Amino acid sequence: MSFVFFINGLVMVFFAALMGVVALLFPDTSKMFGEAALLTGFMGGTLAMASSPRTEGLRPLHTFLLTSSVWMVAALCGALPLYAYDLSLADAFFEAMSGITTTGSTVMSGLDETPRGIILWRAMLQAVGGVGFIVTGIALLPILKVGGMQLFRSESSETGERELRNATMFASATLQIYFALIVICGLLYFVGGMSPFDAVTHAMTTLSTGGYSGYDASFGHFDSAFLQWTCTLFMLFGALPFSWYIRGLRHGRWKSEQVTAMLVSLAVSIGALSLWLMITRGEGLFDALRLVAFNVISVVTTTGYATTDYTLWGPFAVVAFFVLTAAGGATGSTAGGAKAMRWLVAFRALKAQIRQSYAPHRVTFVKYEDRPVAPDALSGVIAFFVLYAATFGVMASLLSFFGLDMSTATSGALTALANVGPGVGDIIGPAGNFATLNTPSKLVLTFGMYLGRLEMATVYALFAPLFWRELMTAR
Amino acid sequence: MSFVFFINGLVMVFFAALMGVVALLFPDTSKMFGEAALLTGFMGGTLAMASSPRTEGLRPLHTFLLTSSVWMVAALCGALPLYAYDLSLADAFFEAMSGITTTGSTVMSGLDETPRGIILWRAMLQAVGGVGFIVTGIALLPILKVGGMQLFRSESSETGERELRNATMFASATLQIYFALIVICGLLYFVGGMSPFDAVTHAMTTLSTGGYSGYDASFGHFDSAFLQWTCTLFMLFGALPFSWYIRGLRHGRWKSEQVTAMLVSLAVSIGALSLWLMITRGEGLFDALRLVAFNVISVVTTTGYATTDYTLWGPFAVVAFFVLTAAGGATGSTAGGAKAMRWLVAFRALKAQIRQSYAPHRVTFVKYEDRPVAPDALSGVIAFFVLYAATFGVMASLLSFFGLDMSTATSGALTALANVGPGVGDIIGPAGNFATLNTPSKLVLTFGMYLGRLEMATVYALFAPLFWRELMTAR
Numbered sequence: 026m027s028f029v030f031f032i033n034g035l036v037m038v039f040f041a042a043l044m045g046v047v048a049l050l051f052p053d054t055s056k057m058f059g060e061a062a063l064l065t066g067f068m069g070g071t072l073a074m075a076s077s078p079r080t081e082g083l084r085p086l087h088t089f090l091l092t093s094s095v096w097m098v099a100a101l102c103g104a105l106p107l108y109a110y111d112l113s114l115a116d117a118f119f120e121a122m123s124g125i126t127t128t129g130s131t132v133m134s135g136l137d138e139t140p141r142g143i144i145l146w147r148a149m150l151q152a153v154g155g156v157g158f159i160v161t162g163i164a165l166l167p168i169l170k171v172g173g174m175q176l177f178r179s180e181s182s183e184t185g186e187r188e189l190r191n192a193t194m195f196a197s198a199t200l201q202i203y204f205a206l207i208v209i210c211g212l213l214y215f216v217g218g219m220s221p222f223d224a225v226t227h228a229m230t231t232l233s234t235g236g237y238s239g240y241d242a243s244f245g246h247f248d249s250a251f252l253q254w255t256c257t258l259f260m261l262f263g264a265l266p267f268s269w270y271i272r273g274l275r276h277g278r279w280k281s282e283q284v285t286a287m288l289v290s291l292a293v294s295i296g297a298l299s300l301w302l303m304i305t306r307g308e309g310l311f312d313a314l315r316l317v318a319f320n321v322i323s324v325v326t327t328t329g330y331a332t333t334d335y336t337l338w339g340p341f342a343v344v345a346f347f348v349l350t351a352a353g354g355a356t357g358s359t360a361g362g363a364k365a366m367r368w369l370v371a372f373r374a375l376k377a378q379i380r381q382s383y384a385p386h387r388v389t390f391v392k393y394e395d396r397p398v399a400p401d402a403l404s405g406v407i408a409f410f411v412l413y414a415a416t417f418g419v420m421a422s423l424l425s426f427f428g429l430d431m432s433t434a435t436s437g438a439l440t441a442l443a444n445v446g447p448g449v450g451d452i453i454g455p456a457g458n459f460a461t462l463n464t465p466s467k468l469v470l471t472f473g474m475y476l477g478r479l480e481m482a483t484v485y486a487l488f489a490p491l492f493w494r495e496l497m498t499a500r
Numbered sequence: 501m502s503f504v505f506f507i508n509g510l511v512m513v514f515f516a517a518l519m520g521v522v523a524l525l526f527p528d529t530s531k532m533f534g535e536a537a538l539l540t541g542f543m544g545g546t547l548a549m550a551s552s553p554r555t556e557g558l559r560p561l562h563t564f565l566l567t568s569s570v571w572m573v574a575a576l577c578g579a580l581p582l583y584a585y586d587l588s589l590a591d592a593f594f595e596a597m598s599g600i601t602t603t604g605s606t607v608m609s610g611l612d613e614t615p616r617g618i619i620l621w622r623a624m625l626q627a628v629g630g631v632g633f634i635v636t637g638i639a640l641l642p643i644l645k646v647g648g649m650q651l652f653r654s655e656s657s658e659t660g661e662r663e664l665r666n667a668t669m670f671a672s673a674t675l676q677i678y679f680a681l682i683v684i685c686g687l688l689y690f691v692g693g694m695s696p697f698d699a700v701t702h703a704m705t706t707l708s709t710g711g712y713s714g715y716d717a718s719f720g721h722f723d724s725a726f727l728q729w730t731c732t733l734f735m736l737f738g739a740l741p742f743s744w745y746i747r748g749l750r751h752g753r754w755k756s757e758q759v760t761a762m763l764v765s766l767a768v769s770i771g772a773l774s775l776w777l778m779i780t781r782g783e784g785l786f787d788a789l790r791l792v793a794f795n796v797i798s799v800v801t802t803t804g805y806a807t808t809d810y811t812l813w814g815p816f817a818v819v820a821f822f823v824l825t826a827a828g829g830a831t832g833s834t835a836g837g838a839k840a841m842r843w844l845v846a847f848r849a850l851k852a853q854i855r856q857s858y859a860p861h862r863v864t865f866v867k868y869e870d871r872p873v874a875p876d877a878l879s880g881v882i883a884f885f886v887l888y889a890a891t892f893g894v895m896a897s898l899l900s901f902f903g904l905d906m907s908t909a910t911s912g913a914l915t916a917l918a919n920v921g922p923g924v925g926d927i928i929g930p931a932g933n934f935a936t937l938n939t940p941s942k943l944v945l946t947f948g949m950y951l952g953r954l955e956m957a958t959v960y961a962l963f964a965p966l967f968w969r970e971l972m973t974a975r
C-alpha cells in the first residue's frame with residue numbers, strides 16, 4: 026500500500042522536472058512553470074520519502090489502485106500550470122486529462138497566440154501519456170486478466186518470453202523505439218518546412234496518437250502534401266503494437282494478424298471514402314486519397330488531427346467516421362479505442378459460435394496469432410465490449426441531460442471514451458472546440474477519457490465494496 | 501430437407517386461409533384478398549403435397565433453413581395483398597416484413613382512409629408474427645445454442661421440464677394465454693370507447709408488441725387516459741415471458757429475475773423522464789406519468805405506438821429513447837431488442853470478470869435465476885451483442901451511404917434491428933413515416949427487421965460456405 030504512495034510521489038517529481046524544463050526554455054511562462062515545479066516537486070518528494078519503495082506483498086488489488094491513482098495524479102499535475110496560466114479549474118483539468126490520456130480534445134482556442142511554453146506542455150503531456158500507456162500495460166499490468174489489459178500480456182509473450190523475460194528490458198526497448206520514431210518524424214517535419222518548435226511538438230503529439238496541435242487549424246495549418254503524408258505514416262506507426270517492432274527488429278518476424286487486420290480494414294475504408302469523395306465532390310484521385318488517408322488514419326489511430334472538416338463530406342462520411350472512432354488502433358500501442366485485436370477475437374468467437382450450432386460435431390477453437398485464445402482472455406474481450414457499450418450509453422444520456430444535442434452528446438461520449446479527440450457536429454466536430462460546453466458536460470467527458478484510457482474495468486473495480494474489503498484484509 | 505418445403509407449404513396455406521377471412525369480412529377488398537388467397541393456397545398446397553412431412557434425419561442445420569425460410573415466405577405472403585392493393589413491390593415487402601416481424605414501421609400514410617380490410621391484414625400479420633416468434637423459439641429451436649435462441653430453452657426449462665415435457669403442450673398453452681390476453685385487452689378497449697373493429701385490431705397489435713395502428717396519429721388518435729393506461733399495461737404483458745405466465749398460473753411461482761429487472765428499470769426510466777418533463781415543460785405529475793409511461797413502455801417493449809412526438813421533449817429524452825430502444829423486452833415474449841435477460845447475464849459476467857481480477861482466490865459463478873449459466877449460453881449472449889453492434893454499424897453506414905442523415909440512419913438501423921418501429925428525427929420519428937425513404941434504404945431496413953427477428957445468427961449461418969457443404973453431406 027505504501028508502494029502506491031511512493032510511485033505517485035515519483036510521478037509528481039517527474040512532472041516537476043518536466044515543468045522545470047519548460048520554465049528554463051520559455052522565459053515568458055517561466056514564472057508559472059517554475060512555481061508549479063517547486064510545488065509539485067516538494068509535494069512529490071515528501072510523499073516519496075515518507076513512503077516505502079518495497080514491493081513485497083503487492084497483489085493484483087494494489088495494481089488497480091496504483092494505475093488508477095497514477096493517472097489521476099498525472100492529470101492533476103498536468104492541470105497545475107494550465108490553471109496557473111489562464112484556465113478555469115474544470116478547463117485545466119479537462120485539458121490536462123485530454124493531454125495525458127492522449128485524447129487531444131481541447132477547450133483552448135486562440136492556440137496560434139498561446140505562449141509556446143503552454144503548447145510545449147500540452148505536447149509533453151501527450152508524449153508522456155502515450156508511452157506511459159504502453160509501459161503501464163506491458164510492465165505493470167501482466168498480472169491483470171481484466172478488460173483487455175491481459176491482451177498486452179499476450180502481445181508481449183508473442184515476442185518470445187525467453188528473450189524478453191525482463192519487463193524492464195521490454196519497457197526500455199519500447200522507450201527507445203518510441204523516442205527514435207519521434208526523432209525521425211520530427212526530422213521529416215523539419216525537412217518538410219516546419220519550424221524546429223513545430224516539428225518537435227507535432228512529432229510528440231503524432232507518435233503518441235494524441236493530436237494536440239499548436240494551431241487552431243490543427244494539422245490543416247500545414248498546407249503541404251509532404252507533411253500530411255509524413256504525419257499519416259507516423260500516426261499509423263504510433264498505433265501499431267510496440268511489441269511487434271521489438272520482435273520484428275530483433276527476430277525479423279513481422280507477421281502479425283492484428284497488424285494485417287488493421288492495414289486491410291484501413292485500405293478498405295480509405296478506398297471506399299476516396300471513391301465517395303471523388304463521386305460526390307469531384308475530387309481528383311490523389312487529392313481524395315491524401316485527404317481521406319490522413320483523416321481516416323487520424324481517427325482510426327485515435328490521433329484526432331484534422332486537415333479539413335470531414336463532417337462536411339456528407340452523411341455517409343459522418344457515419345463512417347463515427348464507426349471508425351469505435352475501431353481503434355492496436356493493443357500495445359499508444360492508441361485508444363476498442364483495438365483491432367479485440368474486434369478480431371470477438372468476430373472469431375462469433376463465427377465459432379455460429380458454426381458450433383449448425384455443425385456441432387466439428388471441434389472449433391478460437392485462435393489468435395495461431396494460438397488458441399484462453400477462456401479468460403475471451404471473457405475479458407467480451408467484458409470490454411459490454412462495458413464499452415454501457416459506459417457509452419450512460420455518458421451519452423448524461424451529456425444530453427446536461428443539455429447537449431444528440432450528435433454532440435453521442436459523438437462526445439464516444440470520442441472521449443475512445444481517446445480520439447474530435448466529435449461530430451458544429452460544436453465539437455473537427456472544426457470545433459470543447460470550450461463552449463458547460464462544466465458538468467466537461468466533467469463527464471473528463472471522466473470518460475480517464476475511463477477510456479484505463480480501459481474502464483480498472484476504475485470500476487474501485488467502486489466495488491468487495492474491492493476495499495479485500496484491500497483492508499490484504500495487509 | 502423435404503420437411504422444410506412441407507412446412508413452408510403449410511405456412512402458405514395458413515396465410516391463404518387468413519386472406520380468405522379478410523375477403524369474406526370486407527367486400528370492398530374481397531377481390532384482391534380472394535385472388536391472393538387462391539394463388540397462395542394453390543402454391544402452398546402443391547408445395548406441401550409434393551414434399552414429405554417426415555422429420556427423421558432432421559438436424560440443427562435444417563432448423564436454420566426452416567426458420568429462415570418460413571419467415572421469408574411469411575413476409576412474401578403478407579406482401580401479396582398489399583402489392584395487389586396499391587403499394588410498390590418494395591413498399592409491400594417492407595410493410596409485410598414490418599408486420600410479420602412485429603416491427604410496425606410503416607410506409608403507408610392516409611391510414612384513416614385506408615380500406616379496413618388492409619388495416620385488418622396488417623394487424624393479422626403482427627398477431628401471427630408475435631405468437632409465431634414465441635412458438636418458433638420455444639417449440640422449434642431448443643436444439644439451437646446460437647445467438648440467444650437457447651435462451652428460450654432456459655426459460656422453458658425453468659417452468660419444470662417434467663410437466664411441460666411436450667413442446668406442443670407448451671406451445672398450445674402459449675397460444676391460449678396469448679389469445680386470452682388479446683380478448684381481455686380488446687374488451688377493455690371496447691369498454692373504453694373504441695369501435696369493435698378498432699378494439700380488435702389494436703388488441704392484436706398491442707399484445708404482439710407490433711404497434712401497427714389504423715390511424716396516422718397512432719395510438720394518439722384515442723384521446724383517453726383509460727385507453728392509454730390499458731394499452732400501457734397490455735404492451736407490458738406482451739413483452740413478459742410467456743413461460744412465466746404458464747409457470748405462474750400452474751404453480752403460483754411468479755418470481756423471475758428477468759421480470760424484476762424489467763420492472764425496476766422501467767420504474768427508474770419512467771421516474772427520471774417524468775421528472776424531466778415536469779421540470780422542463782411544467783407538466784402535472786399525472787399527465788407526465790401517463791405520457792412517459794406510455795411512450796417508454798411502448799419503446800422498451802418494442803411496440804412502437806406513440807401518443808405524442810416524444811422527440812420534442814428535448815435532447816435528454818431523445819437520447820434516453822435511443823438507449824431504451826436497445827434494451828428490449830423479455831426473452832420468450834413477443835418483444836424484440838436485446839432482451840432484459842441478455843443484459844442481466846452480460847452485466848453479471850462482467851462483474852464476475854472484474855471481481856476475478858482483484859480477488860482471484862474467490863470462486864465466482866455467473867448465475868441466472870439461481871442457476872449457474874453454462875459457458876455456451878454465456879458465449880451465445882456475447883455473440884449476440886457483438887453481432888448486434890456490428891450489424892448496427894454496417895446498417896447505419898449503408899443507410900447513410902444511400903443518403904439518409906445521421907439521426908435517421910442510426911435510429912433507423914436500430915429501430916429495424918430491434919423491431920421497435922419508430923426512429924428519431926423528422927422523417928422516421930414517432931410523428932413521421934418511412935414512405936419517403938428511397939428504395940435501397942427500404943430494402944436495407946427490411947433486411948434489418950428480418951435479421952433482428954431471427955436474432956441474426958440464424959440468417960448469418962446461411963452465408964457460411966461450410967453450412968451448405970454440411971447441408972449437402974447431411975443426406
Ligand SMILES: [K+]
Pocket residue numbers: 127128129234235236327328329444445446
Ligand atoms: K487522440
Ligand SMILES: [K+]
Pocket residue numbers: 602603604709710711802803804919920921
Ligand atoms: K414494434
